[in-house]
Amino acid sequence: MIELVRPTVDLSDSWWEMVDDFADTTIHGSSYRSGDRELLRDRDAFEEWVDWLGRMERSDEALPQGRVPSSNRWVVRDGRVVGTIAVRHALTPSLVAEGGHIGYAVSPAVRRQGIARAALGLALRLAASRGIDPVLVTCDATNTASARTITSSGGVLEDEREGVLRHWVRTGAPAQPIGPGPIETREARLVPVTSEEAAAMRAGETREGWAEGYPREDDLDAVGMMPSGPDAWTPRHIVRRSDGLAVGSIGCFGPPDEGVVEIGYGLVEQARGGGLMTDVLSGMVRSLEAAGLTVVAHTEPANVASHRVLARLGFERADEPADAGAGAEWLWTRRSDVRCVGDA
Numbered sequence: 001m002i003e004l005v006r007p008t009v010d011l012s013d014s015w016w017e018m019v020d021d022f023a024d025t026t027i028h029g030s031s032y033r034s035g036d037r038e039l040l041r042d043r044d045a046f047e048e049w050v051d052w053l054g055r056m057e058r059s060d061e062a063l064p065q066g067r068v069p070s071s072n073r074w075v076v077r078d079g080r081v082v083g084t085i086a087v088r089h090a091l092t093p094s095l096v097a098e099g100g101h102i103g104y105a106v107s108p109a110v111r112r113q114g115i116a117r118a119a120l121g122l123a124l125r126l127a128a129s130r131g132i133d134p135v136l137v138t139c140d141a142t143n144t145a146s147a148r149t150i151t152s153s154g155g156v157l158e159d160e161r162e163g164v165l166r167h168w169v170r171t172g173a174p175a176q177p178i179g180p181g182p183i184e185t186r187e188a189r190l191v192p193v194t195s196e197e198a199a200a201m202r203a204g205e206t207r208e209g210w211a212e213g214y215p216r217e218d219d220l221d222a223v224g225m226m227p228s229g230p231d232a233w234t235p236r237h238i239v240r241r242s243d244g245l246a247v248g249s250i251g252c253f254g255p256p257d258e259g260v261v262e263i264g265y266g267l268v269e270q271a272r273g274g275g276l277m278t279d280v281l282s283g284m285v286r287s288l289e290a291a292g293l294t295v296v297a298h299t300e301p302a303n304v305a306s307h308r309v310l311a312r313l314g315f316e317r318a319d320e321p322a323d324a325g326a327g328a329e330w331l332w333t334r335r336s337d338v339r340c341v342g343d344a
């Protein structure tokens, strides 16, 4: 049986056997570097390091520059460490481009026995339990074994960037049905715009806590459509957790119509390109679907960034533009049959 186990000194003997088996090659998802060997051979230092691997999971732990919290696990089969896997809780621009959410490796001695596939399946459940959906999993274009591991776990290839294949995998993270209160996502809070704020926005005022450039034209159009007060469907500020700034808005074009609801969203320039909208849209869509709704969106045909976000969340574009005239927009619908890893 394959298990993911929090690093523990109790498994140190088989950990070192696995390290020897890698013979100084990189052990992805381990946070171990072969240069650390001398130091970590000391029992106390090893214990301290194992403790640190556990603390990296906590959001209140001060991490080195550029590191995000991660759940570090050892892949254990029949009581022995046979691999490592780490689930990073957030994406930085460099993780978006290259590293992804999950790093993993299996000991060369036990490869091709289905261990990576089982471990990745368990790591996807772990990601789901932390509300991360979808996850980005990458590998070198030459790494056939890893690419197959990812695609057979439900990974959908988005693109190749500088020799790196980037796949997205749905985890099926649970969500609260949408209501009039804030929606919490990994990287943001989606806070309903109040009537008073809507009036201030329309009057061209800015507020402390609103990022430069917010609200944009589209945000103003959205609040312009607000009825008297906020409800589940009206616009929400996208308040980024990392700095508490409102950097965009997301909301629905009115209440559902026969079980279908249309969403609109946008970010100020400086908040783009770091995976934030994937996280925000995923949280919003899950809340709408948890309320039994089908979610659709319209995009400009040239809006490639938006198409990518929608496609990776399982939206499909209608074959023909919704209205074939000039300036016609594309209609996207979230497939309700998208298989989520962890579904029965």
Ligand SMILES: CC(C)(COP(=O)(O)OP(=O)(O)OC[C@H]1O[C@@H](n2cnc3c(N)ncnc32)[C@H](O)[C@@H]1OP(=O)(O)O)[C@@H](O)C(=O)NCCC(=O)NCCS
Pocket (backbone or CB within 6 Å): 028, 103, 104, 105, 106, 107, 110, 111, 112, 113, 114, 115, 116, 117, 118, 138, 139, 140, 143, 144, 145, 146, 148, 149, 152
């Ligand atoms: C990638 C790695 C984790 C795969 O581990 P593994 O336990 O051997 O993989 P599995 O046995 O679970 O196999 C998973 C899939 O890969 C395929 N596969 C495994 N090794 C393969 C190989 N050498 N060539 C082609 N396909 C291979 C399997 O057939 C299986 O495919 P399927 O699900 O379509 O049947 C392992 O090779 C490794 O640790 N490599 C070095 C570190 C690394 O590359 N990590 C990933 C970084 S992105």
